[in-house]
Amino acid sequence: MVSDQPRPLQIVERQDGDTTVVALAGELDMETAEPVERRLGELAAAGRSTLLDLDRLGFMDSVGIRLVLRACEIARRGGWAFRITRGSEAVRRVFAASGLTDRLPYA
């Protein structure tokens, strides 16, 4: 059942050398974005090199775009090393539909 049950988003973090990899699995939307945003804020504040792994996201909407772009803004202004993966097909489609495909900091 998808329906009105809160759709889960799993956030798994691992360390890859100096880079903290935040891997998302599930659906990233208005109801699940908050903890991701908070975690990215913490990593940005700590200045830790971060890779946001979007390869296992089944769904993402404009909330996800906003989340990624906001991180990009912080990275651009504060010199924070922030990268994302190419993402799952759903993610790539959303980025393409927003005209962002060529403009994101892919790892």
Place this chain on the structure above:
Amino acid sequence: MRIRVGIGEDERSALAGSRWSAWAPAIVVVVVAITIADALVGHFTIITPLLVLAPLACALFGRWRDTALAAVLAFAAGLVSLTWNAGFGTTYAIGLIVVAVGGFGAVQIALLRAAGEVSAARFRLLAEIADIGSSPATLDATVDRVLAIIVPALADFARLDGDRGLLGERGDAGADGAERLRQIAASEPGLELVDLGDRLASAITVPLEARGDRLGVLSLALGPSQRSYAAGDVAFVRVLAGRVELALDNAGLSRDLSAAERQLATILEELAEPVTVMDERGRIVYANDAAVELLLVDSAQELYDAEPGETMARFDVTDEHGAPVSLERLPGMRLLRGEADPPPMLVRNVVRETGEERWLVNKASAVTDDEGRTVRVVNVIEDVTQSRRRELSQRLLAEASRVLAASLDYEETLQRAAEVAVPVLADWCWVDVLGSGREVEPVGVAHVDPDLVALARRLRARYPVRMEHPGGIGQVISRGVKIVSEPIPDDALAAYAQDDEHLEMLRALGLALLVIVPLAVGHQTLGALTLARSDPERRFGAADIELAEELGRRAGTALLNARLYTEHVAISQTLQRGLRPPALVDMPGFSAASRYRPAGALNLVGGDFFDAFPVTGGHMLIIGDVAGSGAEAAALTGLARYTLRSAGQLTGDPSQALERLNATLRDHPELSLVTAVSGLLQPGVNGDGARMLLANAGHPPPILIRDGAASLLGEPDTLAGAFDDGEWGCSTIELRSGDTLLLYTDGVLDTVGTDGRFGEERLLECVRAGPTAPAALLDHLDAALDAFQRGPQRDDTAMVAIRYEGTA
């Protein structure tokens, strides 16, 4: 009749009295007198038989020894009379026999009489001693009574020694008689003694025991009364001692018992909780100080003197639900009726005289005798007024808060708040609100009787209250200070009433006591809450008034919130009207329709927008979606829409409109993202055709429906607001008559169903299968989305459909 030759023990008993009575010398005189008379009459006659009268009289009135003496003397006198009566021969002999037989018979009678009297005396003594035991008294009193019964009937001197010394003595024992008796009693009780000393001749000492414990020694002595104890007396005294033991044991027990009672009474007196004890008929036989205080009497005696129920009549006693409670329903009386373990009962007790209200918990327990009968009932009354009030207040305030928070329709909530106060706090409750003029608007009225509520409403409709009117409401509202009335006399009502009918109605309401408190928020008074009671004796206490004030404050806060909310809603609705997508303007050559569904009923402004407006050379059509939600998104929506509109109107170029939007959004301090499509529609190009110039900033691409086929138009460029730089290219689409364009937002694609998201494929399918007339197409899509959607709508959806109808 038993003829006794010997003399029994009984006749020798001390109870038979002294050996000789006053009859003895009298008898001697009588016998001598008869003898002398007989001698004087000599030969003439013989009166010897008359001698028998002496013992016979003695038998009836004297002691048996007197009688025996009389009989012997009479017979001796008869023998002596032979000296002068010899001549009478047979007559003399017969006379002598009469004297002898009569004397013997008289002695028998005397002995029987003596034995009877002794028996009777013994029974009497036993009964008297037993009597002591049946009515408990102190040990001292019991000892005194025992000794008083024994002396002088059974002893000239008696003493009772206990384990710890003399308990009591009575009678005259001479100088050292008492001391000697004590020594004897201490060394070897149970002896019959003779020749005790110069005063006491005979004594009996008996040990006294009860339940195996030695109580003491009873010592009896005789002397001065010229009596002495016989063996029968010793036996009797042993029996008597048994009774004395019982009496002393009871006295001892009752002494212990009364000590326990005194202790208990002391404890009960100290007890803060009122305690009463009832006997089996329901009369109060004990009440402690707290009970005296609670029942408002001057002394416990007043309670003891009252008939059952008499005291209760001073109070108006009801149960928790207001039903009257009779004496019989109280647990104490239920116990007396034989019910087992009646539960404690909470009652509301109102003092009739003062109207003071108390809440009491009545608990009762039974005291039973050996047979299990209830002989006493102990009532413990717990005054729970304070906690009950707190509980009631809390419950009432909680209920009021719940009611007040339930809705923002203040007229409804204030009516329900009034209902909360009735009947717990008052018989009547009004809530009045100060209107925009000087009129006082009655928004809530409550009473248990709906007919009276209707009457009150009629009264207020007919005789509206204004601020300047006398009476409390205007005063309370203007000053913000509560009013607590004294009982309202009828002439005060008459003075207040505007006419006779008004007065009649006021009287019918039954208003005896009033409390009016402000509906206050800070220093602001928005209205008044009026509580009224119909029973002038049920005065409002300090706690009631405090509760009323709190209720007033809460109602005031709720009212203010409701008003602020109403204002807020009005403002927000006004603003939203300006922000909502407008109806599409007529575009020559095109027919158009739009649908807008914000997510959530309260949120009338979502992040989606669309618009159509005339520009040089045609019309510009825009549709867009702001990322985010709430007030911020709403503001951004307005900004995006008007930016696109003004830039579009200024430049007539879809690309430049998006560029302008991007620049505006980048000026915002916060990352503000908008996806948008702008299209310039130019009819009448290439003969019958039309042209659309289309630019897309990250928005779901429009769909072109032509001849039953649906296709997506163009690739989107970067969404607006993401980067400072960016290019939004224009694609050109040639339109033929009958072509339909569908523009939509991602809310359509992201609609959640059981089978995932609605998505592009479903949308295209749906469009292909649907009609091409704009309104019909959107209805079709709407229905499809409704059918697909599960759960609440998550995102705004906007759709615009236009069909090129041609220029003809």
